[in-house]
Amino acid sequence: MLSVEMYPGLTHQRMGDCFYRGERVCTFPSACDMAAKALPQRLLPPPAIPNNPAAKSPTSEVKVELENAHLWKQFSSVGTEMIITKKGRRMFPGLRLKLSGLNPSLRYILLLDIVPLDNARYRFQGGGWQAVGGAEAKLPDRVFIHPDSPATGAHWQSRTVSFHCAKLTNNTLDSQGHIILHSLHRYQPRVHLIEARDVLRWGGAQRSFVFPETQFLTVTAYQNNKITELKINSNPFAKGFREDGMNSKKQRDARLKRKVSVVADTLDIANCDACDSAELRAATSSADLQALALASLPRLPDGPPCGFGADGASYRDTLVQEHPLDLGQDFMASQISDIGISMADGMQDARGTYTSTFSTTSCSSFPSAPLPQSSFSTLPVRDSSDASIPQPIDYPSILTSSPALPSSSSSTPSLHQTSFTFPTPPPSNSSSPQSLLSSTSSPCDDTYHTIPEAEDSSFPAPPSACPPGLQAEPFPNSSVDQCAPAWIHPSVLNPDPATAQHLHNYGHPQAAALPCSHGAPPASFAFPAVPPHMQNLSFPNVSPASAHHALHLPNLSHQAQGSSLAASFPPSSFTHPSSSSLPHPHSSFQPPSCLAVSSAPSVPPTAHHQNLRNPSTSSYPPVEMAAISQFNPAAPYRPERVLHHPSLLPQLDPSLPSSTPPPALYPAFPSYPLRLCQDPHTSLSIPFRHLYRQHQHGHAHPQAPYLDMSSRAVF
DNA sequence: TCCACTAACACGTTTGAATTGA
DNA sequence: ATCAATTCAAACGTGTTAGTGG
Secondary structure: OOOOOOOHHHHHOOHHHHHHOOOOOOOOHHHHHHHHHHOOHHHOOOOOOOOOHHHOOOOOOOEEEEOOHHHHHHHHHHOOEEEOEOOOEEOOOOOEEEEEOOOOOOEEEEEEEEEEEEEEEEEEEOOEEEEEEEOOOOOOOEEEEOOOOOEEHHHHHOOOEEOOOOEEEOOOOOOOOOEEOOOOEEEEEEEEEEEHHHHOOOOOOOEEEEOHHHOEEEEOOOOOHHHHHHHHHHOHHHHHHOOOOOOOHHHHHHHHHHHHHHHHHHHHHHHOOHHHHHHHHHHOOHHHHHHHHHHHOOOOOOOOOOOOOOOEEEEEOOOOOOHHHHOOHHHHHOOOOOEEEEOOOOOOOOEOOEOOOOOOOOOOOOOOOOOHHHHHHOOOOEOOOOOOOOOOOOOOEOOOOOOOOOOOOOOOOOOOOOEEEEOOOOOHHHHOOOOOOOOOOOOEEEOOEOOOEOOOOOOOOOOOOOOOOOOOOOOOOOOOOOOOOOOEOOOOOOEOHHHHHHHHHOOOOOOOOOOOOOOOOOOEEEOOEOOHHHHEEEOOOOOOOOOOOOOOOOOOOOOOOOHHHHHHOOOOOOOOOOOOOOOOOOOOOOOOOOOOOEOOOOOOOOOOOEEOOOOOOOOOOOOEOOOOOOOOOOOOOOOOOEEEOOOOOOOOOOOOOOOOOOOOOOOOOOOOOOOOOEOOOOOOOOOOHHHHOOOOOOOOOOOOOEEEOOOOOOO
C-alpha cells in the first residue's frame, strides 16, 4: 500500500506556533510567549468564527493525489532513474498532483524539494543497484516553487498541478536555480503546501506530502535498460527513439551502416576496387540492415500512453488543525489585498519530532536501498526555540505602499521581519496559467494518512540554526535564458563591502544587503537599496493605531513615500485571501535567513552587501545579498526566482539504519539556515511577480522559482 | 582497464511569430 | 481592420554515443 508522509517541519519553524498555539507546549516559551504577550491585541487574529464555511481550515481534509501514480509505479517497479546533467534535466515522470480540500479563497504556495533517502552512494551492478559507499557531501537545498504560487485554493484544485518545469542538475555551482543533486544517490521528492498568508510567519499550515513511488536514483546515463525503454515509451520527447521512430536503434544502426558504406565507397573508389565496394554496398543494403537491427532489438513493452496514467494515489492530510489557521482568517481576509511573505520566523529553526503512519509501497526496486518506512517514523524538526543560536537575524521587509499589507509591526524592537509582498495577480485568468493541463485524475486508489507531528522536540539541535555566516553566491545574470534565471543569493550576515562591490560588478547595482545580525541583534532593519530614510527601519512598539493592515514602517509614509512604489504594483482585481496580522518574530528565535530588498531604480546602490559565507562549513561560492528590483515596472519580466534558504524541512531519512548502506562519508545532513535569494534580474519589478505567469514569451519553459535552503556545510 | 561524466548529435515536441484567408 | 486557422522556424527535451579524465 502506498502511503504518504506529511512533514510538518515548517510548523515547528514559525513564530506563529508560539503565538497562536494556545495549547502547544513551547519548549522555549519565554521569548515566544513574551513576544506574544507583548503583541498588541490589535495584531492578534480574532478567534475563529465557528460554523463559518468560509473559514474552512486548510488543515482539514487537504488531500493530494499523485495523478500519474500509475506511471510512477511502473518506473518504481524497475527502479526509477533520473538523468541529471550540468544544464539541468527535467524529471520524467513528472510530479502531477491533484489537490483537494483547500480553501478556495485562500492562496497557497506549492513547493517541491528533493531530499536524499539515505547516506549511500549506489552503483548498478548485476542488474540492480547496490550501495557501494557513503553519500557525498550535502548539497544546497533548493526548493522549487511552483510557478503558479501563490494561487488560490480554487486554482490549485481546478487543474492538475505539474512540476514538470523542475530541473535536476549535478552542477554544484549551478546558478540557474535547478535542484542540485548528486549522481548515483537516492532521492525522494516532497511536495509542500503552504498557505500564502502563513508564509508571513513561515510555517503554520504547511503540509508536506511524500509519494514513495516517486523516489529515484540519479544517474548521468541510464543504467537499467528497462528504465530506458520505459522512458522512451512514456516520454513524448523521446518518441524518436521508439521502434517506429527515426532515431530508433534500428534507424541509427542503418544510418551508421550507410555511413560506413559511404566511407567504404570512398575508400573503394580511391582504391579503384569496384567489386569490393559493390559487395559492401550490397551487404549494407537498408533492408538487410534493418532486419538485422530489428532482430537485435528487444521488443519494447507496450507502455502506458505517454503520459500519465489515470491511476492516482490519494493522500489525505490528517494534520491536526493548527491553531493559527483557525484564527483570523476572516479577519485577515478583510484586511489584506496583498500577500506578504515573511521569512522572519525562520523556516528552519523549529525542531521537533513527529510520528507517522507512513508506509511505503513495495514497488521500489532498489535492492539495497533501505526503504523509507523506518526513516519516516521520526523526522527531525528544528526547534523554533532553539536557544543555542543566540543571534537573531534581521528580516528586511519589502516596502510597499499597499494598504492591505498585513501589519508586520513588531512589538519587539529587536525583532526583524522580512516580508515579501505578493503582487496582485492579474485578473481572472492570471490565476489559471494556461500551461497547466486540465485534470485527468482518476479516483484515487490509495489513501495515505499521516499523524500530526508531535509537539515535543526530541531531535538534536542542528549544528547551527544560524551559521556564523551565510554564503554569498553570485548569480550571474543569464539574460538570455529566460527560463533559467540566475539569482543572487542574498547574504544576510556579516556585512562585507567587498561582497557588495562584487555584487555590484555582477550588474546588480541595486543589490541590497540586509544586516542579518549575525553579531549583535540589530534593533532595526536596514534597507540598503531603498532611500536613506527607508534603509533603517526600526520596529518599536507598535501602537494599535500604527497597526495598520499594511506593514508598518516607521519613518516611512506608505502613501507619500511609497507612491512610486505603489505604482509598481499591479492593480488588484483579485480577491485576496485573508492575511493575518503579522506576529513579530520571536526575539530569541534564530531566523536563519534574511531577505534583501531593493527599491526604485533611482535609488543609489547603497547596498550593505553582506558576505554570509561561512568559510568553515561551506565549499560553495559565496552568496551575495541581492536585491529584488521590485519597483521597476519597466523591467522585463522574469518568470523565475531562486530562493535560497536553509533546510525548509527535515531530512527525509535522518535515522537511516547505518548497517545497510556503507557509512556515510559525511555526517548526517544538518539543517541550514534560511537564505532568501533575491532576484538578480533587476527586471523583476515586483517580488514574486513571475509567480503569476506561466510563460513569458517565446519558447518559454520557465524554470520555476526555487528556494535554496542551505548554506550547507561541507565536511 | 573500468567507470562516471560530458558534449555533440539526431529526432521529436513545443511554442510563438508570421502568414493567409474569411 | 479584425479574427481565426495555418504554417514555419527556433528553442527545447530526449536518449544515444563517442570521447575524456580520474
